[in-house]
Amino acid sequence: MAVIETFGLSRNFGKTIAVEDVTLAVEAGEVLGFLGPNGAGKTTTIRMLAGMIAPTEGYAIVAGHRTDRDMEQLHEMVGMLTQTPGLYDRLSARRNLQYFASFYPSVESQSQVEKYLKLMGLWERRDSKAGTFSKGMKQRLALARALVHEPKVLFLDEPTAGLDPEAAGEVRQLIRTLREEGRTVFLSTHNLNEAEMLCSRIAVIHTRLLALDTPEQLRRRFFRRQIIVQLEASDAKVMEVVKSLPFVQEARGEGSQLILELTDLERNRPELVKAIVEAGGRVIGVSEKQYPLEDVYLKLIREESGNES
Amino acid sequence: MSRRRIRTILLKEWVLLFTDLNSALVVTLLPFLVVGQGILYIWLAFRFAGESMLAASVFQTALQKLVEAMPGVIQLPGQEQLLVLLLSQFNFFLLLIPTMIAISVATFSIVDEKLSGSLEALLATPVKTWELLLGKALAGAIPALLMTWLSGGVFLLVALALGWGHLIGYVVTARWFLTLFLLTPAVAILSFMLGVAGSARAKDPRGAQNTALLIILPVFALIGIQITGVVWFTPLLILLLALAIGIADFVTLRAAVRLFRRESIVVQWR
Ligand SMILES: Nc1ncnc2c1ncn2[C@@H]1O[C@H](COP(=O)(O)OP(=O)(O)OP(=O)(O)O)[C@@H](O)[C@H]1O
Ligand SMILES: [Mg+2]
DSSP states (O other): OEEEEEEEEEEEETTEEEEEEEEEEEETTOEEEEEOOTTSSHHHHHHHHTTSSOOSEEEEEETTEETTTOHHHHHHHEEEEOSSOOOOTTSBHHHHHHHHHTTOTTOOHHHHHHHHHHHTTOGGGTTSBGGGSOHHHHHHHHHHHHHTTOOSEEEEESTTTTOOHHHHHHHHHHHHHHHHTTOEEEEEESOHHHHHHHOSEEEEEESEEEEEEOHHHHHHHHSOOOEEEEESSOOHHHHHHHHHSTTEEEEEEETTEEEEEESSTTTTHHHHHHHHHHTTOOEEEEEEOOOOHHHHHHHHHHHHHHHHO | OHHHHHHHHHHHHHHHHHTSHHHHHHHHTHHHHHHHHHHHHHHHHHHHSHHHHHHSHHHHHHHHHHHHHOGGGGGSOHHHHHHHHHHTTHHHHTTHHHHHHHHHHHHHHHHHHHHHTHHHHHHTSSOOHHHHHHHHHHHHHHHHHHHHHHHHHHHHHHHHHTTOGGGHHHHSSHHHHHIIIIIHHHHHHHHHHHHHHHHHHOSSHHHHHHHHGGGHHHHHHHHHHHHTTSOOOOHHHHHHHHHHHHHHHHHHHHHHHHHTSHHHHHHHOO
């Protein structure tokens, strides 16, 4: 069942088109990565989905509510981590949480505040002012705030941006916990590795939605699969033999490596190795070329920019 | 629900207000500075410049209007007539207090929250923006009113202590009460709403305050108009003035509510 659904969602700011015609669906319990460069419209989309601004065209349904109509009910169902933690520096961690918790009618704020302070490892520091916290602690407190009313749907706007690797790791671990609890998470990020680690599917946005798929499928779609044969040394004769094989579609040499495209990457492999060995080639290893998701992403964005100009 | 929320907002605003030294000083000390300064000027004028002021034609006209309004004054010696005239300015002078406090609280509580990003986080909760606005307005208006009334009381006590007790009857009249209990709340609301408007665009509290503090000019104008005898504010005039400001309150309130919508805050307050 889709928990987040958008239909031609668009938003302009005067003449600037921030988001255009985004149609997507996020299933219950899914962690969706929402990727895009600066100014791609990630925050704008999240704000529309969280019922903070209205779309100029199209609409969205989140947790069964139109985001531009039933805002009050919507706000009870969703949690939001804004791009900046936005805490009251002169209030204690506990007071910060209590204040926000008090706006949800059905929340037992005392116990919820305690639960999340403990979960985020802030219980010992509960009476310290938020202003004295490190960046990572602030982010965890902001996460606690987004969770204090047990929302089904969470919008996280770049939750690990600006954190050191350890703090970012902690936040990622928390997102995994959320996933295990079956919450639906809409995770905006610049970080592809992060998206790949945490998300079942990845949406790439650059004003328009460029792609929405599993990381694996995205790779397949943008890069033909290639095989790398590592030889002891480069060998012109071997290259010639390889090129003449019927199932080799493309071949090039890179130093002592052969990079090949085959008709069937799995089934042609033994034949290939046999032919190379018979031609006198000494094979050290055979592996599939791995394209980092980064390359997929850059390719998508470049293609998009190319279309524009 | 709304009542509980508004109370929560109000209390949180006060905690933040009184843990910020600057704001706490504005609310607690400024009223006494205003009163102290006002009395000092009056005392100095009365003590050292009374003769020459009495001779000045501006004050002659003003005194004339004062006597028309309160014939009993004519029986006082000339010096004391002047003193009554000066003390009678105090009701308008007190208007500076709600103005400054309301503006200071509004800009402080909104700009701070806007810059830190907490306002945006708040807008993702079910809180209604009018609840937020009302909570913040009360957080500013309550201390503004209390401090104004307190200052009025302090002023009377000091006047007594200076041996001006027999003149108080001429000062604490219908004008005095109308100013304190009608004009003061109306001015406080107007100041707060101007503070909200100033906060929308401002990059820091000071910028917001500069915009909003323009309202102080009309307050000074009121004092100027009265002390120079251009117009003597009768109770009826004060009532009309309060009514006019009440209308201005209503207009700015509507503008502020619109300015304080989720959409506007997120999109326009940058
Ligand atoms: N309130 C606004 N008024 C005018 N233009 C805006 C507003 N908010 C966003 N924009 C514009 O809309 C576009 C998308 O902005 P948005 O903040 O959604 O991008 P983003 O993907 O979140 O970027 P980043 O990675 O930098 O956070 C940008 O061109 C931005 O300038
Ligand atoms: Mg953003």
